[in-house]
Amino acid sequence: MVADNKFQVLENMGKSPNVVREKAAVTRPRRETLNGHRSVNLWFTGLSGSGKSTLAHAVEERLHLMGCRTYVFDGDNVRHGLCSDLGFSLEDRSENMRRVAEMIGLFIDAGVISLTAFISPLEADRRRVKELIGAENILEIYCNCSLEICESRDVKGLYKKAREGKIKNYTGISSPYEPPKQPDLDLNTGEQSLNECVKIIVAELKDRGVIL
Amino acid sequence: MVADNKFQVLENMGKSPNVVREKAAVTRPRRETLNGHRSVNLWFTGLSGSGKSTLAHAVEERLHLMGCRTYVFDGDNVRHGLCSDLGFSLEDRSENMRRVAEMIGLFIDAGVISLTAFISPLEADRRRVKELIGAENILEIYCNCSLEICESRDVKGLYKKAREGKIKNYTGISSPYEPPKQPDLDLNTGEQSLNECVKIIVAELKDRGVIL
Numbered sequence: 001m002v003a004d005n006k007f008q009v010l011e012n013m014g015k016s017p018n019v020v021r022e023k024a025a026v027t028r029p030r031r032e033t034l035n036g037h038r039s040v041n042l043w044f045t046g047l048s049g050s051g052k053s054t055l056a057h058a059v060e061e062r063l064h065l066m067g068c069r070t071y072v073f074d075g076d077n078v079r080h081g082l083c084s085d086l087g088f089s090l091e092d093r094s095e096n097m098r099r100v101a102e103m104i105g106l107f108i109d110a111g112v113i114s115l116t117a118f119i120s121p122l123e124a125d126r127r128r129v130k131e132l133i134g135a136e137n138i139l140e141i142y143c144n145c146s147l148e149i150c151e152s153r154d155v156k157g158l159y160k161k162a163r164e165g166k167i168k169n170y171t172g173i174s175s176p177y178e179p180p181k182q183p184d185l186d187l188n189t190g191e192q193s194l195n196e197c198v199k200i201i202v203a204e205l206k207d208r209g210v211i212l
Numbered sequence: 213m214v215a216d217n218k219f220q221v222l223e224n225m226g227k228s229p230n231v232v233r234e235k236a237a238v239t240r241p242r243r244e245t246l247n248g249h250r251s252v253n254l255w256f257t258g259l260s261g262s263g264k265s266t267l268a269h270a271v272e273e274r275l276h277l278m279g280c281r282t283y284v285f286d287g288d289n290v291r292h293g294l295c296s297d298l299g300f301s302l303e304d305r306s307e308n309m310r311r312v313a314e315m316i317g318l319f320i321d322a323g324v325i326s327l328t329a330f331i332s333p334l335e336a337d338r339r340r341v342k343e344l345i346g347a348e349n350i351l352e353i354y355c356n357c358s359l360e361i362c363e364s365r366d367v368k369g370l371y372k373k374a375r376e377g378k379i380k381n382y383t384g385i386s387s388p389y390e391p392p393k394q395p396d397l398d399l400n401t402g403e404q405s406l407n408e409c410v411k412i413i414v415a416e417l418k419d420r421g422v423i424l
Contacts, residue, residue, distance in 0.1 A: 025269065026276045026284075034279065057237065064238045067246065069281065071322040072238075082294075082314040085307070095297070102294040103315065110283040110324060 031111030037068050037211045039108045041133070042115045042201065045126060045180060046143030047172045048158060049150035051189040051197075052117040055143060058198050060115055068211060071107060073100065074117045088169075097125045101132040108137050113210070121177040139208075141201065142183035145190035147172050243323030249280050249423045251320045253345070254327045254413065257338060257392060258355030259384045260370060261362035263401040263409075264329040267355060270410050272327055280423060283319060285312065286329045300381075309337045313344040320349050325422070333389040351420075353413065354395035357402035359384045 032038050042059065044052040053074050060070045079086075083099055086092040100116065107114040120126055130138055150172065151159040162170030169175040180186075185204055187197050205211045244250050254271065256264040265286050272282045291298075295311055298304040312328065319326040332338055342350055362384065363371045374382030381387040392398075397416055399409050417423045 026272050026282060030276065031281070034276065034281075060238050064242065064246065069243070069246075069323070070238060071318070073318075077318060077321070081317065082311060084314075085310075098297075099294060099311075102296075103318070105293065106283070106285075106289060106315070107322070109289070110319070110322075111281070112322060112324075 028109050028111060035069050035111050037113065038209065039111045039137075040113055040205070040208075040210050041104045041108060041138045042113070042141055043120070043126070043129070043138050044115065044117045044141050044143055045120045045183075046145060046189065047147060047150045047177055048119055048170075049153040049155060050143035050145035051194070052119075052143045054194065055141075055187075055189065055197055055201075056115040056117040058194055059201050062198050062202055063113060063205075063211070066211065069112045070115065071112050072115045072117065073103070078103075094125070094128075097129060098132070101129040104129070104137075105133045108133065119171050119177070121171045121175065123178045123181065126180065139185065139201075139204065140180055140183045141185045141187060142180045143189040144179070144186050145188070149190040240321050240323060247281050247323050249325065250421065251323045251349075252325055252417070252420075252422050253316045253320060253350045254325070255332070255338070255341070255350050255352050256327065256329045256355055257332045257352065257395075258357060258401065259359060259362045259389055260331055260382075261365040261367060262355035262357035263406070264331075264355045266406065267353075267399075267401065267409055267413075268327040268329040270406055271413050274410050274414055275325060275417075275423070278423065281324045282327065283324050284327045284329065285315070290315075306337070306340075309341060310344070313341040316341070316349075317345045320345060331383050331389070333383045333387065335390045335393065338392065351397065351413075351416065352392055352395045353397045353399060354392045355401040356391070356398050357400070361402040 028039065042056065044056050046052050053072075056072050056074070060072050063070050078100060079096075082103065083096045086096050097120070100118070104114050104116065120129075126140065130140075154160060158167060158170065159173065161167045162173040171177050185200060187200060189197060192200075202211075240251065254268065256268050258264050265284075268284050268286070272284050275282045290312060291308075294315065295308045298308050309332070312330070316326055316328065332341075338352065342352075366372060370379060370382065371385065373379045374385040383389050397412060399412060401409060404412075414423070
């Protein structure tokens with residue numbers, strides 16, 4: 001029973017008030033030290049076509065080349081996966097945001113720089129995400145691009161369908177977009193180049209000591 | 213509008229059939245190369261008290277010291293977070309497993325070695341997880357410890373309560389545990405020492421080329 005006791009001893013730590021510290025010895029700070037950078041979430045918000053996803057992937061590429069651990073969340077890997085059971089009712093959108101926030105929290109704990117590219121049109125939703133994972137862990141980046149330019153891009157042809165009434169509750173057309181009141185970065189993605197925007201974000205991460 | 217076009221060019225890639233490849237340029241293989249190890253999930257299954265969580269954290273500690281990117285999922289960070297809306301009905305347990313699987317999938321994609329410590333008593337549930345994220349991405353580790361030993365440990369005093377009928381549907385007492393038929397590793401966590409178990413798992417990861 002000696003061998004067994006070795007398990008017992010560690011299990012017993014669970015009875016102490018410090019259970020998490022003693023059991024989960026690999027913590028966020030240790031992971032950050034191993035990675036050589038801090039973990040954070042870059043929350044891109046803006047109209048469809050404002051460049052959120054493009055910018056998130058371009059920033060990820062840059063950070064990856066700098067040796068950072070990164071991950072981009074977008075509709076593809078969230079809506080079709082973790083949240084595949086959810087629709088677009090108010091309740092479901094709210095639950096979608098909650099899960100995204102919880103997931104970001106896990107990635108932050110895991111030492112990863114996550115980048116989220118969701119329209120996230122409502123201030124209340126964005127505020128709730130900050131409350132759940134801590135505002136200090138998020139950099140809110142407003143992809144500030146006029147509806148005119150977004151609509152002229154119309155990558156997926158969805159604005160056209162929305163104008164024709166074939167899509168209901170389309171953000172910017174038939175559903176509101178509430179611009180962030182105090183975004184950490186306000187980028188004019190309609191006029192600034194992709195490269196300029198990437199540089200601004202990387203500089204901000206350096207300023208904040210997230211990366212070296 | 214030149215600057216604007218730079219966004220446009222990248223966005224347009226979305227129209228090609230290779231949208232994911234061209235946009236999400238930072239891929240799992242690139243992350244694995246950066247990390248110096250492959251990503252995988254270590255799925256610990258076994259009775260309460262069989263040493264799943266202890267072993268998962270001990271393996272994580274070892275892997276972290278070897279420079280690996282790791283993350284442990286357990287009841288604390290999943291049941292209280294991502295799945296806090298779920299109870300313990302059959303439906304909710306099933307949805308819990310689905311979300312855990314989707315989350316593991318994201319971590320695998322992110323290049324991380326995740327370790328999950330859930331009782332996961334049902335073969336059907338474990339099979340579903342494998343189907344969702346690909347059996348090749350999971351190492352199923354059976355913490356094979358007799359009910360007698362688990363009950364004698366009774367870290368949380370739950371076996372006692374289950375015996376007294378104060379907890380219903382307690383795995384091993386009033387609810388079945390279906391041992392894995394073909395686990396990748398079958399560890400006698402009742403008799404082998406924690407250190408021995410860790411060594412076996414690390415050796416297996418080396419054999420499979422997950423770590424160097």
